[in-house]
Amino acid sequence: MTGRAGEAPVAASAAGLAALALAGSAAADTPPAYPQGAASFQASCAVCHGAAGAGLPSLAPPLLSYPARYAASAEGRRQLAMTVLYGMYGDIAVDGKHYAFRMPDFGRLDDAALAALLNFVVFDLAHAPAGVPPLAPTEIAAERGHALDGAAVREHRKSVTPAEP
């Protein structure tokens, strides 16, 4: 019985996506700082990362802490822009847990929409501290110039994360 307990949240989040969407972004007491980003997140990202950004075990990583860390450095900010523009594939570790599924690319969304999306992730989900500047559409635009494939995005990620197990 204890061995199965860990699987319950997967089923619960798949079955209760609508309920989680309400809890994750539209809680009456704390409206998101980036409501437009929140709406795009529910439309484009929640299916894999969960409505509240907690991820899905062994499928998609949680977005509750690493994005805040990335947003605090220039290379990390580039990494965030690259990830949404070009996607990512190959094994990564987040908090010691491995993920090796494929993140699709979202380059069809415009710079302002992607910046709003990332700001929702960085500030509303991952709670970056005050003092971290919001991502600007120009930072997304700067990465459109040099297209990468998802494997190269994963390679660049190594320069912005601590050594992974």
Ligand code: HEC
């Ligand atoms: C089809 C499932 C899927 C969708 C939809 C998706 N992602 Fe991902 N995402 C992933 C996977 C899988 C990874 C890890 C890729 C790997 O293992 O190389 C990932 C990685 C990430 C990362 C990097 C995390 C890290 O620690 O480096 C960010 C940021 C991210 N996604 C944000 C988003 C945003 C924002 C959206 C919506 C625009 C989105 N994702 C939509 C599956 C998805």
